Amino acid sequence: MSTDELKINIAQRIFNISDEKILSKINDLLQSENIIGYRTDNSPIFERQYLLEMESQQESIKKGEAVFFTSDEIRKKIMNENHLGK
Numbered sequence: 001m002s003t004d005e006l007k008i009n010i011a012q013r014i015f016n017i018s019d020e021k022i023l024s025k026i027n028d029l030l031q032s033e034n035i036i037g038y039r040t041d042n043s044p045i046f047e048r049q050y051l052l053e054m055e056s057q058q059e060s061i062k063k064g065e066a067v068f069f070t071s072d073e074i075r076k077k078i079m080n081e082n083h084l085g086k
Contacts, residue, residue, distance in 0.1 A: 001009070017023055034047040060066040069077075079085065 014023075014026060017026075032046075032048050035044045036047045036050055037045040039045060057066065
């Protein structure tokens, strides 16, 4: 079954559901898989994954484990890694 056929099949099945509990579960699943952006390699960033990463980073900051860089340090790093001169 192709992706488009699968989408149509799922949509038809959802339209035939009248049980609010099941529809709520489907909605929760779709919300948990909400794509909010894409990484540089075009892989999706899911909302739940993003929030977990942000929480992890906040914990690192609270524990004093986070490393911070100035804009100038980042610019120099990018320039050096891409051999763009000074």
